[in-house]
Amino acid sequence: MEIVIGVCASVLTVVLVVVLLALLKTLRQATMAIDEAKRTMSELRAEVVQVSQDARSVIQHTDAVTQDIRDKMKELDALFGSVREIGHATYALTSAVRQTATGVAAKVKKAGAAVTPAAPQPPENRKEQATVAAIADGVASAIRIWSKLRQNYTS
Numbered sequence: 001m002e003i004v005i006g007v008c009a010s011v012l013t014v015v016l017v018v019v020l021l022a023l024l025k026t027l028r029q030a031t032m033a034i035d036e037a038k039r040t041m042s043e044l045r046a047e048v049v050q051v052s053q054d055a056r057s058v059i060q061h062t063d064a065v066t067q068d069i070r071d072k073m074k075e076l077d078a079l080f081g082s083v084r085e086i087g088h089a090t091y092a093l094t095s096a097v098r099q100t101a102t103g104v105a106a107k108v109k110k111a112g113a114a115v116t117p118a119a120p121q122p123p124e125n126r127k128e129q130a131t132v133a134a135i136a137d138g139v140a141s142a143i144r145i146w147s148k149l150r151q152n153y154t155s
Contacts, residue, residue: 094146101139108132 108129 090150094143094150097139098143101136101143104132104136104139108136
């Protein structure tokens with residue numbers, strides 16, 4: 001019986017050593033896994049910090065661009081206001097020239113109707129009438145050209 005107890009004790013010792021070796025190997029693998037996890041976490045932390053800094057930089061740049069756009073829009077608002085005022089002034093000027101041309105044309109027609117064909121006109125009156133007629137034609141042509149140009153640019 002002593003032999004059986006000795007053999008059992010020897011087998012138990014061998015089994016205990018094998019279990020301890022397996023446990024030691026598992027602990028080493030667990031330690032390596034934990035070290036790898038620590039290394040990965042520190043790398044992730046560094047990358048998150050870098051991404052955060054990049055995001056802040058992008059936001060600051062976007063804010064600067066947005067402010068620049070706002071400033072330029074304010075400048076354009078002033079410019080468009082000036083263009084609108086110039087348009088109103090041009091319209092008023094065109095209306096005044098149109099009325100003047102209409103008045104001149106009416107006077108030319110009236111002067112032409114007042115002249116009777118039987119009575120010869122002095123050369124001075126003919127020159128004056130020709131000059132007034134030429135001016136009226138020039139003004140009317142200028143108004144037509146201006147109207148066409150304005151229509152082309154507003155369309």
